[in-house]
Amino acid sequence: MSIIRAIIGAILLLLEALFSPKGIKRNPELQAQIDLETKKLTLYQFKSCPFCVKVRMAMKKRSLTIETRDAKRSDAAMAELLAGGGKLKVPCLKIEDASGNATWMYESSDIISYLDNRFMPEGTA
Numbered sequence: 351m352s353i354i355r356a357i358i359g360a361i362l363l364l365l366e367a368l369f370s371p372k373g374i375k376r377n378p379e380l381q382a383q384i385d386l387e388t389k390k391l392t393l394y395q396f397k398s399c400p401f402c403v404k405v406r407m408a409m410k411k412r413s414l415t416i417e418t419r420d421a422k423r424s425d426a427a428m429a430e431l432l433a434g435g436g437k438l439k440v441p442c443l444k445i446e447d448a449s450g451n452a453t454w455m456y457e458s459s460d461i462i463s464y465l466d467n468r469f470m471p472e473g474t475a
């Protein structure tokens with residue numbers, strides 16, 4: 351079973367590499383502003399989880415640089431996700447506000463909608 355899972359995972363990563371979208375181009379000032387804002391976001395994920403691949407590709411297409419932490423390979427990341435989000439499920443986006451308070455958002459579709467609403471004001475996704 352774990353061999354099948356490993357093969358499917360490898361295929362997913364290959365597909366991600368092959369079909370990785372080109373990121374949109376923004377004017378440099380706007381991109382710099384967005385890069386500052388995305389420093390407050392962290393995506394907790396597993397490398398070969400299909401829902402995480404979906405979010406990573408959405409990030410790439412929208413030219414959003416968001417730190418990723420692998421909650422399977424890193425015990426520290428797993429502990430952060432469990433302590434903050436409350437469950438070991440991925441993808442999960444940690445969103446910090448200006449005061450350092452964090453919101454933990456699960457569900458790939460909700461995460462992509464959040465990124466669209468916040469960073470793609472004219473529906474250019």
Ligand SMILES: N[C@@H](CCC(=O)N[C@@H](CS)C(=O)NCC(=O)O)C(=O)O
Pocket residue numbers: 396399400401438439440441456457458459
């Ligand atoms: N509906 C969720 C599905 C996420 C999901 O099933 N993730 C799997 C990894 S691919 C997971 O975290 N499973 C662990 C669990 O559910 O406890 C989404 O779209 O984000």
